[in-house]
Amino acid sequence: MSSENPNNWPLWEIFIQSKRGLDHKHVGSLHAADADMAIENARDVYTRRQEGNSIWVVKSEHIHASRPEDAESFYDPADDKVYRHPTFYTMPEGAKYI
Amino acid sequence: MIDPNPMEQSALFTYTLRLADDILILSQRLGEWCGHGPVLEEDIALTNRALDHLGEARNLLTYAGQVEGKGRSEDDLAYLRMERQYTNVKLVEQPNGDYAHTMVRSFLFDAYHLPLMQALTKSNDAQLAAIAGKSVKEATYHLRASSEWIIRFGDGTEESHQRAQAALDNLWTYTGELFETDAVLEEMTKAGISPGIAAIKESWSKTVDQVLAEATLKRPTDAFMMTGGRKGLHSEHMGFILAEMQHVTRAYPGVSW
Numbered sequence: 001m002s003s004e005n006p007n008n009w010p011l012w013e014i015f016i017q018s019k020r021g022l023d024h025k026h027v028g029s030l031h032a033a034d035a036d037m038a039i040e041n042a043r044d045v046y047t048r049r050q051e052g053n054s055i056w057v058v059k060s061e062h063i064h065a066s067r068p069e070d071a072e073s074f075y076d077p078a079d080d081k082v083y084r085h086p087t088f089y090t091m092p093e094g095a096k097y098i
Numbered sequence: 099m100i101d102p103n104p105m106e107q108s109a110l111f112t113y114t115l116r117l118a119d120d121i122l123i124l125s126q127r128l129g130e131w132c133g134h135g136p137v138l139e140e141d142i143a144l145t146n147r148a149l150d151h152l153g154e155a156r157n158l159l160t161y162a163g164q165v166e167g168k169g170r171s172e173d174d175l176a177y178l179r180m181e182r183q184y185t186n187v188k189l190v191e192q193p194n195g196d197y198a199h200t201m202v203r204s205f206l207f208d209a210y211h212l213p214l215m216q217a218l219t220k221s222n223d224a225q226l227a228a229i230a231g232k233s234v235k236e237a238t239y240h241l242r243a244s245s246e247w248i249i250r251f252g253d254g255t256e257e258s259h260q261r262a263q264a265a266l267d268n269l270w271t272y273t274g275e276l277f278e279t280d281a282v283l284e285e286m287t288k289a290g291i292s293p294g295i296a297a298i299k300e301s302w303s304k305t306v307d308q309v310l311a312e313a314t315l316k317r318p319t320d321a322f323m324m325t326g327g328r329k330g331l332h333s334e335h336m337g338f339i340l341a342e343m344q345h346v347t348r349a350y351p352g353v354s355w
Binding site: 010030031032033036037041043044045048066 | 128137138139140142143146239242243246
Protein backbone atom coordinates (compact mmCIF):
# COMPACT_ATOMS: atom_id res chain seq x y z
CA MET A 1 0.00 0.00 0.00
CA SER A 2 1.18 3.48 -0.67
CA SER A 3 1.85 5.78 2.22
CA GLU A 4 -0.88 8.28 1.31
CA ASN A 5 -3.49 6.09 3.01
CA PRO A 6 -6.08 8.73 3.91
CA ASN A 7 -6.38 8.59 7.64
CA ASN A 8 -9.30 10.96 7.43
CA TRP A 9 -11.58 8.28 5.96
CA PRO A 10 -13.75 7.01 8.80
CA LEU A 11 -13.89 3.39 9.87
CA TRP A 12 -17.04 1.35 9.20
CA GLU A 13 -18.26 -1.87 10.78
CA ILE A 14 -19.60 -4.35 8.26
CA PHE A 15 -22.48 -6.77 8.79
CA ILE A 16 -23.29 -9.44 6.23
CA GLN A 17 -26.42 -11.52 5.92
CA SER A 18 -25.46 -14.84 4.42
CA LYS A 19 -28.99 -16.06 3.66
CA ARG A 20 -32.40 -14.52 3.54
CA GLY A 21 -34.04 -14.88 6.95
CA LEU A 22 -30.80 -15.13 8.91
CA ASP A 23 -29.42 -12.26 10.96
CA HIS A 24 -26.69 -9.91 9.75
CA LYS A 25 -23.39 -10.96 11.31
CA HIS A 26 -20.46 -8.72 12.05
CA VAL A 27 -17.62 -9.69 9.71
CA GLY A 28 -15.05 -6.92 10.16
CA SER A 29 -14.36 -3.30 9.40
CA LEU A 30 -12.97 -1.12 6.62
CA HIS A 31 -12.30 2.49 5.68
CA ALA A 32 -14.54 4.48 3.34
CA ALA A 33 -15.40 8.10 2.69
CA ASP A 34 -19.15 7.60 3.03
CA ALA A 35 -21.86 4.94 3.32
CA ASP A 36 -22.10 4.28 -0.43
CA MET A 37 -18.40 3.66 -0.68
CA ALA A 38 -18.49 1.53 2.47
CA ILE A 39 -21.15 -0.72 0.91
CA GLU A 40 -19.21 -1.07 -2.33
CA ASN A 41 -15.98 -1.76 -0.50
CA ALA A 42 -17.76 -4.30 1.70
CA ARG A 43 -19.07 -5.98 -1.43
CA ASP A 44 -15.53 -6.31 -2.74
CA VAL A 45 -13.82 -7.21 0.51
CA TYR A 46 -16.37 -9.45 2.22
CA THR A 47 -18.65 -11.02 -0.41
CA ARG A 48 -16.16 -12.25 -2.99
CA ARG A 49 -16.79 -15.89 -2.14
CA GLN A 50 -20.58 -15.79 -2.10
CA GLU A 51 -20.71 -15.00 1.61
CA GLY A 52 -23.72 -12.76 1.47
CA ASN A 53 -26.83 -11.35 -0.06
CA SER A 54 -27.27 -8.26 2.08
CA ILE A 55 -24.85 -5.74 3.57
CA TRP A 56 -25.24 -3.36 6.47
CA VAL A 57 -22.62 -0.74 7.24
CA VAL A 58 -22.41 1.31 10.42
CA LYS A 59 -19.85 3.96 11.23
CA SER A 60 -17.67 2.52 13.98
CA GLU A 61 -18.08 5.70 16.02
CA HIS A 62 -21.78 4.94 16.35
CA ILE A 63 -21.11 1.69 18.16
CA HIS A 64 -21.04 2.07 21.93
CA ALA A 65 -19.57 -0.79 23.88
CA SER A 66 -19.79 -1.86 27.50
CA ARG A 67 -16.55 -1.55 29.44
CA PRO A 68 -14.52 -4.61 30.41
CA GLU A 69 -14.16 -3.32 33.97
CA ASP A 70 -17.93 -3.44 34.34
CA ALA A 71 -17.97 -7.15 33.65
CA GLU A 72 -18.22 -8.27 37.30
CA SER A 73 -21.15 -6.05 38.16
CA PHE A 74 -22.84 -6.64 34.83
CA TYR A 75 -22.68 -10.37 34.36
CA ASP A 76 -21.65 -12.16 37.53
CA PRO A 77 -24.94 -11.56 39.39
CA ALA A 78 -26.66 -13.85 36.88
CA ASP A 79 -24.48 -16.77 37.95
CA ASP A 80 -26.69 -18.04 40.82
CA LYS A 81 -30.08 -17.23 39.32
CA VAL A 82 -30.78 -20.43 37.50
CA TYR A 83 -34.50 -19.85 37.93
CA ARG A 84 -34.26 -17.35 35.11
CA HIS A 85 -33.83 -20.19 32.69
CA PRO A 86 -37.12 -21.52 31.34
CA THR A 87 -36.20 -25.09 32.32
CA PHE A 88 -38.33 -24.72 35.50
CA TYR A 89 -41.58 -24.56 33.62
CA THR A 90 -43.43 -27.80 33.11
CA MET A 91 -44.60 -28.15 29.56
CA PRO A 92 -48.10 -29.38 28.90
CA GLU A 93 -48.37 -32.83 27.36
CA GLY A 94 -48.37 -32.81 23.61
CA ALA A 95 -46.96 -29.29 23.14
CA LYS A 96 -44.84 -29.33 20.03
CA TYR A 97 -42.12 -27.10 18.62
CA ILE A 98 -40.93 -25.73 21.95
CA MET B 99 -22.77 -23.83 -33.99
CA ILE B 100 -19.89 -22.98 -36.34
CA ASP B 101 -21.13 -21.36 -39.49
CA PRO B 102 -20.28 -23.38 -42.59
CA ASN B 103 -19.75 -20.21 -44.60
CA PRO B 104 -15.96 -19.68 -44.31
CA MET B 105 -16.16 -15.91 -44.83
CA GLU B 106 -18.54 -15.47 -41.97
CA GLN B 107 -16.61 -17.89 -39.84
CA SER B 108 -13.46 -15.83 -40.14
CA ALA B 109 -15.40 -12.64 -39.42
CA LEU B 110 -16.88 -14.31 -36.36
CA PHE B 111 -13.38 -15.28 -35.23
CA THR B 112 -12.12 -11.72 -35.68
CA TYR B 113 -15.17 -10.26 -33.97
CA THR B 114 -14.91 -12.61 -30.98
CA LEU B 115 -11.21 -11.91 -30.70
CA ARG B 116 -11.84 -8.15 -30.60
CA LEU B 117 -14.31 -8.57 -27.77
CA ALA B 118 -11.77 -10.73 -25.94
CA ASP B 119 -8.70 -8.56 -26.53
CA ASP B 120 -10.31 -5.39 -25.16
CA ILE B 121 -10.91 -6.93 -21.77
CA LEU B 122 -7.80 -9.10 -21.75
CA ILE B 123 -5.56 -6.05 -22.08
CA LEU B 124 -7.67 -3.91 -19.73
CA SER B 125 -7.44 -6.72 -17.18
CA GLN B 126 -3.66 -6.81 -17.53
CA ARG B 127 -3.47 -3.04 -17.03
CA LEU B 128 -5.73 -3.10 -13.96
CA GLY B 129 -3.71 -5.99 -12.55
CA GLU B 130 -0.70 -3.68 -12.40
CA TRP B 131 -2.39 -1.96 -9.46
CA CYS B 132 -2.32 -5.14 -7.39
CA GLY B 133 -0.45 -4.32 -4.20
CA HIS B 134 -0.21 -0.65 -5.17
CA GLY B 135 -3.79 0.52 -4.64
CA PRO B 136 -4.28 3.87 -2.91
CA VAL B 137 -6.06 2.12 -0.03
CA LEU B 138 -6.43 -1.54 0.85
CA GLU B 139 -10.14 -1.60 0.00
CA GLU B 140 -9.57 -0.15 -3.48
CA ASP B 141 -6.69 -2.50 -4.09
CA ILE B 142 -9.03 -5.45 -3.56
CA ALA B 143 -11.84 -3.87 -5.58
CA LEU B 144 -9.60 -3.21 -8.54
CA THR B 145 -8.14 -6.70 -8.51
CA ASN B 146 -11.68 -8.12 -8.44
CA ARG B 147 -12.46 -5.99 -11.46
CA ALA B 148 -9.34 -7.19 -13.28
CA LEU B 149 -10.30 -10.81 -12.58
CA ASP B 150 -13.86 -10.23 -13.81
CA HIS B 151 -12.45 -8.99 -17.11
CA LEU B 152 -10.02 -11.90 -17.30
CA GLY B 153 -12.80 -14.42 -16.70
CA GLU B 154 -14.84 -12.96 -19.53
CA ALA B 155 -11.78 -12.85 -21.79
CA ARG B 156 -11.13 -16.54 -21.12
CA ASN B 157 -14.63 -17.51 -22.24
CA LEU B 158 -14.31 -15.42 -25.39
CA LEU B 159 -10.81 -16.66 -26.25
CA THR B 160 -11.85 -20.27 -25.79
CA TYR B 161 -14.78 -19.68 -28.11
CA ALA B 162 -12.62 -17.84 -30.64
CA GLY B 163 -10.31 -20.86 -30.71
CA GLN B 164 -13.27 -23.16 -31.37
CA VAL B 165 -14.59 -20.90 -34.12
CA GLU B 166 -11.19 -20.80 -35.76
CA GLY B 167 -11.00 -24.58 -35.66
CA LYS B 168 -7.21 -24.85 -35.66
CA GLY B 169 -6.93 -26.21 -32.17
CA ARG B 170 -5.71 -23.02 -30.52
CA SER B 171 -6.56 -22.83 -26.81
CA GLU B 172 -7.39 -19.75 -24.74
CA ASP B 173 -3.77 -19.72 -23.56
CA ASP B 174 -2.39 -19.94 -27.10
CA LEU B 175 -4.48 -16.97 -28.10
CA ALA B 176 -3.79 -14.94 -24.97
CA TYR B 177 -0.06 -15.53 -24.71
CA LEU B 178 1.36 -16.65 -28.01
CA ARG B 179 0.28 -14.02 -30.48
CA MET B 180 2.46 -11.20 -31.76
CA GLU B 181 1.60 -7.58 -31.08
CA ARG B 182 0.04 -6.96 -34.48
CA GLN B 183 -2.31 -9.89 -33.98
CA TYR B 184 -4.00 -8.24 -31.00
CA THR B 185 -7.13 -6.37 -31.99
CA ASN B 186 -7.96 -4.38 -28.84
CA VAL B 187 -8.72 -0.68 -28.94
CA LYS B 188 -5.90 1.63 -27.89
CA LEU B 189 -7.94 2.99 -24.99
CA VAL B 190 -7.40 -0.12 -22.85
CA GLU B 191 -3.63 -0.22 -23.37
CA GLN B 192 -3.07 3.34 -22.13
CA PRO B 193 -0.99 3.52 -18.93
CA ASN B 194 -2.69 3.58 -15.55
CA GLY B 195 -1.40 7.03 -14.60
CA ASP B 196 -2.90 8.24 -11.34
CA TYR B 197 -6.06 6.77 -9.88
CA ALA B 198 -8.26 9.31 -11.69
CA HIS B 199 -6.68 8.28 -15.00
CA THR B 200 -7.27 4.60 -14.28
CA MET B 201 -10.87 5.22 -13.29
CA VAL B 202 -11.67 7.50 -16.22
CA ARG B 203 -10.23 4.90 -18.59
CA SER B 204 -12.41 2.21 -17.01
CA PHE B 205 -15.45 4.47 -16.94
CA LEU B 206 -15.17 5.29 -20.65
CA PHE B 207 -14.86 1.58 -21.38
CA ASP B 208 -17.55 0.41 -18.92
CA ALA B 209 -20.09 2.84 -20.38
CA TYR B 210 -19.53 1.09 -23.72
CA HIS B 211 -19.12 -2.44 -22.40
CA LEU B 212 -22.40 -2.65 -20.47
CA PRO B 213 -24.79 -1.72 -23.31
CA LEU B 214 -22.74 -3.89 -25.66
CA MET B 215 -23.07 -6.92 -23.38
CA GLN B 216 -26.75 -6.23 -22.81
CA ALA B 217 -27.37 -6.12 -26.57
CA LEU B 218 -25.16 -9.15 -27.21
CA THR B 219 -27.44 -11.29 -25.03
CA LYS B 220 -29.84 -11.13 -27.98
CA SER B 221 -27.17 -12.15 -30.50
CA ASN B 222 -27.97 -14.77 -33.12
CA ASP B 223 -24.81 -16.49 -31.98
CA ALA B 224 -25.92 -18.56 -29.00
CA GLN B 225 -22.45 -18.86 -27.48
CA LEU B 226 -21.75 -15.12 -27.59
CA ALA B 227 -25.22 -14.48 -26.17
CA ALA B 228 -24.50 -16.86 -23.29
CA ILE B 229 -21.10 -15.30 -22.53
CA ALA B 230 -22.67 -11.83 -22.62
CA GLY B 231 -25.43 -12.96 -20.29
CA LYS B 232 -22.82 -13.89 -17.74
CA SER B 233 -20.93 -10.61 -18.20
CA VAL B 234 -23.89 -8.26 -17.83
CA LYS B 235 -24.05 -8.52 -14.04
CA GLU B 236 -20.36 -7.81 -13.65
CA ALA B 237 -20.43 -5.02 -16.21
CA THR B 238 -23.33 -3.41 -14.36
CA TYR B 239 -21.29 -3.30 -11.18
CA HIS B 240 -18.17 -2.06 -12.98
CA LEU B 241 -20.03 0.90 -14.48
CA ARG B 242 -21.66 1.71 -11.17
CA ALA B 243 -18.32 1.71 -9.33
CA SER B 244 -16.36 3.67 -11.96
CA SER B 245 -19.20 6.22 -12.29
CA GLU B 246 -19.12 6.77 -8.54
CA TRP B 247 -15.41 7.48 -8.69
CA ILE B 248 -15.78 9.91 -11.58
CA ILE B 249 -18.41 11.82 -9.60
CA ARG B 250 -16.29 11.70 -6.45
CA PHE B 251 -13.22 13.00 -8.25
CA GLY B 252 -15.02 15.58 -10.36
CA ASP B 253 -17.21 16.90 -7.59
CA GLY B 254 -14.54 16.49 -4.93
CA THR B 255 -11.59 18.77 -4.22
CA GLU B 256 -10.06 21.21 -6.65
CA GLU B 257 -7.14 18.86 -7.21
CA SER B 258 -9.24 15.73 -7.75
CA HIS B 259 -11.43 17.65 -10.19
CA GLN B 260 -8.45 18.89 -12.11
CA ARG B 261 -6.89 15.41 -12.29
CA ALA B 262 -10.11 13.80 -13.47
CA GLN B 263 -10.58 16.47 -16.13
CA ALA B 264 -6.97 16.02 -17.27
CA ALA B 265 -7.49 12.27 -17.58
CA LEU B 266 -10.69 12.81 -19.54
CA ASP B 267 -9.01 15.27 -21.89
CA ASN B 268 -6.11 12.89 -22.39
CA LEU B 269 -8.21 9.77 -23.02
CA TRP B 270 -11.00 11.26 -25.09
CA THR B 271 -9.08 10.84 -28.34
CA TYR B 272 -9.17 7.06 -27.77
CA THR B 273 -12.95 6.79 -27.54
CA GLY B 274 -13.71 7.05 -31.26
CA GLU B 275 -12.23 3.63 -31.87
CA LEU B 276 -14.90 1.94 -29.75
CA PHE B 277 -17.51 2.78 -32.37
CA GLU B 278 -15.59 2.27 -35.61
CA THR B 279 -17.17 0.16 -38.28
CA ASP B 280 -15.49 -1.96 -40.91
CA ALA B 281 -16.30 -4.94 -43.12
CA VAL B 282 -16.10 -7.40 -40.20
CA LEU B 283 -18.51 -5.46 -38.02
CA GLU B 284 -20.88 -4.84 -40.90
CA GLU B 285 -20.97 -8.53 -41.71
CA MET B 286 -21.54 -9.43 -38.07
CA THR B 287 -24.29 -6.85 -37.75
CA LYS B 288 -25.99 -8.06 -40.91
CA ALA B 289 -25.90 -11.61 -39.55
CA GLY B 290 -27.54 -10.42 -36.33
CA ILE B 291 -24.49 -11.50 -34.34
CA SER B 292 -23.29 -8.03 -33.35
CA PRO B 293 -25.76 -5.36 -32.28
CA GLY B 294 -25.80 -2.14 -34.30
CA ILE B 295 -22.93 -0.01 -33.04
CA ALA B 296 -24.92 3.25 -33.42
CA ALA B 297 -27.27 2.24 -30.60
CA ILE B 298 -24.31 1.35 -28.37
CA LYS B 299 -22.76 4.73 -29.05
CA GLU B 300 -25.99 6.50 -28.20
CA SER B 301 -26.22 4.69 -24.89
CA TRP B 302 -22.53 5.37 -24.17
CA SER B 303 -22.93 9.04 -24.95
CA LYS B 304 -25.96 9.35 -22.69
CA THR B 305 -24.18 7.68 -19.76
CA VAL B 306 -21.09 9.82 -20.27
CA ASP B 307 -23.14 13.03 -20.35
CA GLN B 308 -25.11 12.05 -17.28
CA VAL B 309 -22.13 11.13 -15.14
CA LEU B 310 -19.94 14.03 -16.29
CA ALA B 311 -22.74 16.48 -15.52
CA GLU B 312 -23.06 15.12 -12.00
CA ALA B 313 -19.28 15.18 -11.66
CA THR B 314 -19.17 18.80 -12.90
CA LEU B 315 -16.63 17.69 -15.51
CA LYS B 316 -16.54 19.03 -19.04
CA ARG B 317 -17.07 16.67 -21.95
CA PRO B 318 -14.18 17.25 -24.35
CA THR B 319 -15.11 18.14 -27.90
CA ASP B 320 -14.63 15.44 -30.51
CA ALA B 321 -11.47 16.26 -32.43
CA PHE B 322 -8.87 13.88 -33.83
CA MET B 323 -9.71 10.30 -32.90
CA MET B 324 -7.03 7.62 -32.62
CA THR B 325 -7.46 4.53 -34.74
CA GLY B 326 -5.60 1.35 -35.69
CA GLY B 327 -6.08 -0.98 -32.74
CA ARG B 328 -8.64 -3.17 -34.49
CA LYS B 329 -6.10 -3.70 -37.29
CA GLY B 330 -3.34 -4.56 -34.86
CA LEU B 331 -1.60 -1.19 -35.01
CA HIS B 332 -1.03 -0.23 -31.40
CA SER B 333 0.45 2.55 -29.32
CA GLU B 334 4.01 2.31 -28.05
CA HIS B 335 2.76 0.86 -24.75
CA MET B 336 1.47 -2.39 -26.17
CA GLY B 337 4.83 -4.09 -26.60
CA PHE B 338 5.71 -3.54 -22.95
CA ILE B 339 2.36 -4.90 -21.82
CA LEU B 340 2.87 -8.04 -23.87
CA ALA B 341 6.46 -8.45 -22.74
CA GLU B 342 5.30 -8.60 -19.15
CA MET B 343 2.18 -10.61 -19.90
CA GLN B 344 3.82 -13.21 -22.10
CA HIS B 345 7.27 -13.65 -20.68
CA VAL B 346 6.59 -16.60 -18.35
CA THR B 347 4.71 -18.50 -21.06
CA ARG B 348 7.41 -17.84 -23.60
CA ALA B 349 10.33 -18.54 -21.25
CA TYR B 350 8.83 -21.84 -20.09
CA PRO B 351 6.75 -23.18 -22.98
CA GLY B 352 3.97 -25.49 -21.83
CA VAL B 353 4.68 -24.93 -18.15
CA SER B 354 1.84 -25.61 -15.73
CA TRP B 355 1.42 -25.59 -11.98
